[in-house]
Amino acid sequence: MKIRKNIAISDSGFLFNPSTGDSFSINPIGHEIVQMIQNEKSEIEIIDALTADYAIDKNTVEKDLYDFINMLKTHKLIE
Amino acid sequence: MEKKQYERPIIKSLNQGLMNKFGTRTEYMPVTHIDGVAVNELLQNYGSPLFVISERKIRENYRNAKRIFETRYPKVQFAWSYKTNYLNAVCNVFHQEGSWGEVVSRFEYEKALKNGVPGSKILFNGPDKMDDDLKVAIQNDSPIHIDHLDELYRLIEISNDMDANPRVAIRVNMDTGIYPMWDRFGFNYENGQAWDAINKIMANGRLRLVGLHCHIGTFMLAPSAYGIAASKMSELALQIKNRYGKIISYIDMGGGFASKNTLKGSYGLGADSVPEISQYAEAITSALLNAGFDNEELPYLYLETGRALIDDAGYLLGSVISNKRLSDGRRATIMDFGVNIMFTSFWYDHKISPAQEFGHHTEDCVLYGPLCMNIDVIRENVTLPPLKAGDHVVVHNVGAYNITQSMQFIALRPAVVMIDMKGQPHVIKRSEQLSTLEEGEVVPDYLSKFSL
Amino acid sequence: MSKPKYTIAVTGLNAIDSPGPGIAVIRALKEAESFDVRIIGLSYESLEPGIYMHDLVDKTYQVPYPSAGQQVLFERFQYINSIENLDFLFPNFDAELFNFITLSKRLEEELGIKSVLPTQEQFDARHKVNLFEYGKEHGIKVPFAKMVYGMNEIPAIANEIGFPLVVKGKFYDAKIAYSSDEAMKHFNKISAEWGLPVLVQEFVHGSEVNVCGIGDGNGVLLGAVPMRKLYITDKGKAWAGVSLDDENLLKVTRDLVAATKWRGPFELEFMKTNEDEYYLIEINPRFPAWCYLTVGVGQNQIEKLVNLGMGNDVEPFDTYEVGKMFIRYSYDMIVNMSEFEQISTIGEL
Numbered sequence: 001m002k003i004r005k006n007i008a009i010s011d012s013g014f015l016f017n018p019s020t021g022d023s024f025s026i027n028p029i030g031h032e033i034v035q036m037i038q039n040e041k042s043e044i045e046i047i048d049a050l051t052a053d054y055a056i057d058k059n060t061v062e063k064d065l066y067d068f069i070n071m072l073k074t075h076k077l078i079e
Numbered sequence: 080m081e082k083k084q085y086e087r088p089i090i091k092s093l094n095q096g097l098m099n100k101f102g103t104r105t106e107y108m109p110v111t112h113i114d115g116v117a118v119n120e121l122l123q124n125y126g127s128p129l130f131v132i133s134e135r136k137i138r139e140n141y142r143n144a145k146r147i148f149e150t151r152y153p154k155v156q157f158a159w160s161y162k163t164n165y166l167n168a169v170c171n172v173f174h175q176e177g178s179w180g181e182v183v184s185r186f187e188y189e190k191a192l193k194n195g196v197p198g199s200k201i202l203f204n205g206p207d208k209m210d211d212d213l214k215v216a217i218q219n220d221s222p223i224h225i226d227h228l229d230e231l232y233r234l235i236e237i238s239n240d241m242d243a244n245p246r247v248a249i250r251v252n253m254d255t256g257i258y259p260m261w262d263r264f265g266f267n268y269e270n271g272q273a274w275d276a277i278n279k280i281m282a283n284g285r286l287r288l289v290g291l292h293c294h295i296g297t298f299m300l301a302p303s304a305y306g307i308a309a310s311k312m313s314e315l316a317l318q319i320k321n322r323y324g325k326i327i328s329y330i331d332m333g334g335g336f337a338s339k340n341t342l343k344g345s346y347g348l349g350a351d352s353v354p355e356i357s358q359y360a361e362a363i364t365s366a367l368l369n370a371g372f373d374n375e376e377l378p379y380l381y382l383e384t385g386r387a388l389i390d391d392a393g394y395l396l397g398s399v400i401s402n403k404r405l406s407d408g409r410r411a412t413i414m415d416f417g418v419n420i421m422f423t424s425f426w427y428d429h430k431i432s433p434a435q436e437f438g439h440h441t442e443d444c445v446l447y448g449p450l451c452m453n454i455d456v457i458r459e460n461v462t463l464p465p466l467k468a469g470d471h472v473v474v475h476n477v478g479a480y481n482i483t484q485s486m487q488f489i490a491l492r493p494a495v496v497m498i499d500m501k502g503q504p505h506v507i508k509r510s511e512q513l514s515t516l517e518e519g520e521v522v523p524d525y526l527s528k529f530s531l
Numbered sequence: 532m533s534k535p536k537y538t539i540a541v542t543g544l545n546a547i548d549s550p551g552p553g554i555a556v557i558r559a560l561k562e563a564e565s566f567d568v569r570i571i572g573l574s575y576e577s578l579e580p581g582i583y584m585h586d587l588v589d590k591t592y593q594v595p596y597p598s599a600g601q602q603v604l605f606e607r608f609q610y611i612n613s614i615e616n617l618d619f620l621f622p623n624f625d626a627e628l629f630n631f632i633t634l635s636k637r638l639e640e641e642l643g644i645k646s647v648l649p650t651q652e653q654f655d656a657r658h659k660v661n662l663f664e665y666g667k668e669h670g671i672k673v674p675f676a677k678m679v680y681g682m683n684e685i686p687a688i689a690n691e692i693g694f695p696l697v698v699k700g701k702f703y704d705a706k707i708a709y710s711s712d713e714a715m716k717h718f719n720k721i722s723a724e725w726g727l728p729v730l731v732q733e734f735v736h737g738s739e740v741n742v743c744g745i746g747d748g749n750g751v752l753l754g755a756v757p758m759r760k761l762y763i764t765d766k767g768k769a770w771a772g773v774s775l776d777d778e779n780l781l782k783v784t785r786d787l788v789a790a791t792k793w794r795g796p797f798e799l800e801f802m803k804t805n806e807d808e809y810y811l812i813e814i815n816p817r818f819p820a821w822c823y824l825t826v827g828v829g830q831n832q833i834e835k836l837v838n839l840g841m842g843n844d845v846e847p848f849d850t851y852e853v854g855k856m857f858i859r860y861s862y863d864m865i866v867n868m869s870e871f872e873q874i875s876t877i878g879e880l
Contacts, residue, residue: 012876013440015090016868023093023868025876027440027465030088056085060467067404068088074408075092093577093875258680258728344726347629348600 001069002079003038017077024075029054033068037078043069087402087465089442110432110473115502118396118434118471126510127471128397128416130495132478134172136392138500141176144388147357151364154379158202160334161187163385163479164393168497168507170194173388181383185212192219202331202381204250204292206230206264213237217245224248224292224331226265231276238285248290248331249276253311255295255304264294268311274318281323288325291315294333294383298342302354305332306362313370316378331381332363338390340427340476349427356387386479393478395421396434399470400449410444412466417448417455420492421477422484424457431457434471437464450489482508487516536567537837538615540644543623544572544581544588548861549768552623554580555823557587559833562826566837571615577875583866590615593878597627601634608634612642619837620646623817628654647748647795647840649816656791657814660701660730666811669790671783673811674735674802678728682718686711688731697732700725707734737804739812740775742784743822745832747839748794752785754832754848756825761856769821769859774828776853783809796822796836821857828852 009015013031015024026034029050036046043065050061072078111118114133121129141157148155158181159173165187170180171194180191183205191201198219206226208216213234216223225231225247238245250265251273266272280288295308309332316327336359341349367380397416405411418424431446441462448455457474466472485492491511496504539560543551553572560568572591574582582591592611595603611617620638622631631638632651638644649657656665666673674697677688689696689711698717699705702725708714714731722729744755757780762770784799798819800812818833825832828851839845874880 010872010876012872014093014872014876016872023871023875024090025093025440026090027086027088027438029086030090033088050085053083054085055082060085064087064467067402068090070404071090071408075090347598351601351630351633 001037001043002040003034003072004077004079007077009034015077017075020076022075024077030068033065034072084436085467086438086440087467089440089465091440091442108432109434109436110475111434111436113394113473114498116498116504118473121496121504122396122398122471124504125494125496125506128395128414128420128493130420130477130482130493130508131394131396131504132166132169132495132497132507133392133394134497134499137169137172137389138176140388140392141173141178144356144360144382144384145177147360148364148380148382151360152367152380154377155382156329156379157382157384158200158331160383160385161191162483163334164389164482165190166482166495166507167194168505169389183207185209185215188212188216188221202292202383204294204383210237213245214241217241217243220246222246222248222290224250224290225276226250228276228279231279235283235285244285244287246289247280247286248288248292248329249273249280250292250294251312251315252293253295253308255307255311257296257299257301257304259296261294261296265292268315273315277315277319281319281325288319289327290329290331290378290381291327292331292333292381295335297335298337298386299335299359300337300353302358302362304362305359306366308332309363309366310370313367313372313378317371320376326376327378329379329381330367331383334383334385336384336387338386338476338479340390340423340429343426343428389478390476391478393476393481395474395477395481397472397474399466399468399472401468402466405445410442411447412444412463413447413449414457414472415449416474416493417450417457417490419448419450419455419488419490420485421448421457421474421481422486423477423479423481427476428458428461429477430475431461431463432473432475433464433466434473440464452489487511491516534566536569537618537841538569538571539619539621539837540571540573540611540615540617541588541621541623542573542575542594542627544574544579544584544591545576546580546584548764549766550820550859551579552818552820552822553621554584554587555820556621556623556818556833557581558823559826559831560837561587563831563834563837565834565843569615571611571617573611574874577871580864582874582880583864583870591874591880593874597624597630601630604630605634605637608638608642608644612644617642617644619840620644621837622646622648625815625817628816645840647836649793649795649797653791653793654816657816659699659813660728662811662814665791669787671787671790671811672808674733676730676732679718679731680727680729682715685714685718685731689714692731692733695734697730697734699730699732701728701730735802735804735810735812737802737810740777740780740801740803740809741772741819741821742780742799742801743797743819743825743832744784744788744799745796745836745839746788746791746793747845748792750789750792751847752788753835753839753845754825754830755781755784756828756830756832756851757781757784758821758824769857771856771858772821772824773856774824774851774853779807780809783811787811796832821859824855824857825851827857828855 006018013026047061051058158179161182179200180196181202182188198221201221203216203221204224251268252262252265253268266276280286291312312330319325337353339350397414400413400415403411446457494510495508497507498504541553543553545551546554557570570588572581572588573594594607632648635646663673663676695707695709700721706717718729740759742755742757745753747753757775757777758772760769760772764770796818798815802810830848830851
């Protein structure tokens with residue numbers, strides 16, 4: 001799982017894909033996840049990191065993470 | 080260290096809906112309390128989903144409407160439309176405020192009597208009055224609003240048998256310039272049916288014609304239509320006086336004022352575009368005042384306003400069961416309440432607020448109910464923060480018709496709580512149990528046993 | 532004497548192929564002789580070109596869609612006003628006018644933002660479905676029209692007005708029919724798309740002429756420039772047009788403003804028949820996208836409207852140059868992604 005190269009995210013959560021011209025907005029937690037993927041964290045590591053930081057159970061995070069990754073794939077942001 | 084508040088990760092394409100003048104609504108300001116009572120607490124104590132009614136709002140609405148009409152017209156009487164919401168606690172708030180009762184069936188009639196409304200202050204409407212219903216209404220001196228000729232003849236016969244002279248009004252339908260025209264109830268004005276019915280009543284002499292009734296439609300967005308209706312009703316009353324020397328004591332303008340809900344397919348928000356009560360009042364009262372009645376012969380104005388007085392006093396609280404991604408990528412959220420208890424979602428885009436704080440990111444989604452049925456859709460498209468399972472929402476403007484039209488289908492119906500003037504919740508209807516439903520059921524002996 | 536400087540908020544920055552009037556209005560404001568301006572753009576979408584025209588627009592704020600409701604809109608104005616201290620508001624879209632007319636009193640009293648808009652009654656009365664009655668009331672010729680709720684009403688009306696006739700949607704769309712069958716077909720299609728009622732209107736032969744003008748709300752016409760479109764785009768918008776010398780048309784306009792006491796800017800669309808009769812087809816309750824032509828012919832109506840709203844002396848214009856043309860063109864700006872990002876995420880640029 002790798003975020004396509006050249007993808008830039010600003011602090012405001014604005015994400016631009018220069019190879020397709022699409023732009024997106026993501027919320028802060030989505031931003032964190034993209035950064036972790038860019039840093040080559042595995043899904044399990046991401047889930048652990050989020051449950052450590054946020055008041056939330058593992059099942060919910062896991063379900064939301066897979067859905068989010070699916071959306072990244074749908075938008076062709078993940079190779 | 081305290082953990083951060085979690086919000087589901089979302090990503091939204093910015094190229095969507097490019098240069099589109101018709102956008103989505105921004106209605107995601109959280110509503111965490113109703114009349115000072117926390118939504119979370121209500122759901123915890125009384126279960127989810129839950130109807131909540133604000134007594135304060137009902138009284139405010141009523142007093143406001145009463146003041147608006149009474150400053151414009153000297154003789155005004157409201158009658159609470161039972162079919163809009165006939166929970167006894169709700170009806171009694173209206174009765175405490177001075178409202179009479181308006182019913183359209185024997186069952187509602189009994190309910191009003193049982194609540195303690197004097198028979199003479201229950202207006203009996205509707206096309207479905209059986210002989211026995213008419214007898215009881217005559218005995219109680221209730222004004223009977225005659226809907227059709229068959230009813231007129233039956234009423235004369237029954238009155239003859241009882242040697243009684245019941246007080247009656249006829250229901251009149253007419254062209255007020257709006258579409259569709261409600262011509263299935265009552266006697267038509269333009270083609271002379273109404274006048275014909277009046278002549279029959281006057282010629283026979285058994286019935287006392289005391290009023291004229293109309294109800295021109297529902298969720299009426301044109302106050303001017305009420306002006307036209309009130310003019311035609313006045314015209315009729317004056318003709319009766321001219322021909323028979325009989326003074327009509329009341330004109331009942333029925334109901335139909337719109338609430339602040341947003342009709343499906345309308346562009347603006349209902350809250351911005353529906354007329355104010357004062358606009359309806361202005362149209363009706365100026366028509367009556369300008370009709371040419373002698374001052375001492377001004378008829379009473381009866382109003383059967385339902386929806387506009389109760390809709391925004393009712394809330395439905397509910398919880399998220401699950402989130403789904405549909406095949407086309409749209410987000411779907413499944414709630415624990417559906418069209419079974421929110422019948423009005425077929426024609427309104429109800430305002431729905433989250434009941435907890437969120438960040439400023441939002442998602443477009445479809446809101447589904449819990450029923451195993453494709454038509455169970457609460458909102459086809461709504462912009463909300465990322466809700467997760469267990470989160471709560473507040474649906475607004477559900478006070479009218481939802482409780483009376485709810486279906487016991489698939490699920491049991493929830494409890495109804497009223498928050499009193501001091502912010503104290505009271506259960507005014509318990510949630511249904513299996514036993515509630517089986518109360519009237521009978522299983523023949525030979526079907527009582529089986530082995531599998 | 533030094534000129535006052537007004538901060539003016541303008542919507543309709545969508546200077547695309549079917550342009551909104553915002554950019555034309557701003558150009559006119561920039562050329563005003565009686566005051567200086569700071570222009571605050573109000574946008575609904577991140578790609579409205581005006582947002583990026585920094586020589587015309589000093590700062591742009593995103594505003595909520597009209598469908599979000601008046602309270603949300605008012606709160607956005609409270610925020611914008613706390614930064615910009617607005618003097619005047621110039622709405623330019625039909626769809627937003629309802630909200631701004633309702634809010635205009637609050638905007639002026641609570642935030643000190645002035646505007647010159649038609650009254651709610653004028654706004655409603657000039658709506659397509661009411662126009663025939665409106666014309667009758669004020670002695671203006673309007674093609675006979677009737678609201679139709681069912682297909683079976685069409686033949687009777689067709690008998691009355693003859694063929695061809697025009698079938699129109701409540702908000703958009705118009706089709707010409709040469710037989711009852713065809714009219715019923717159009718009725719079905721239009722009612723499916725735009726809902727009921729559908730308007731069935733008498734067809735008037737002739738050529739279309741338009742007037743851009745201002746009424747002062749007391750029956751006085753403060754300015755009027757008649758124009759004929761010389762060429763239209765495939766979407767029916769003017770591509771080029773020319774100012775006309777037409778005293779009769781001006782008289783019809785003056786009578787209309789006197790009779791209706793119209794307040795604010797307007798665009799009138801007329802059909803001029805071969806017998807030199809003028810039939811009013813539509814009243815748009817705002818300046819049209821071609822309103823910069825009024826500046827070009829010597830009537831800066833946009834400036835006049837602001838002066839009317841700010842309570843300054845306003846004398847009616849009495850002349851304009853005839854035979855001046857406008858020719859519209861489009862232009863590709865080069866914009867950095869970061870600007871798009873800023874307006875998309877923060878809603879300000």
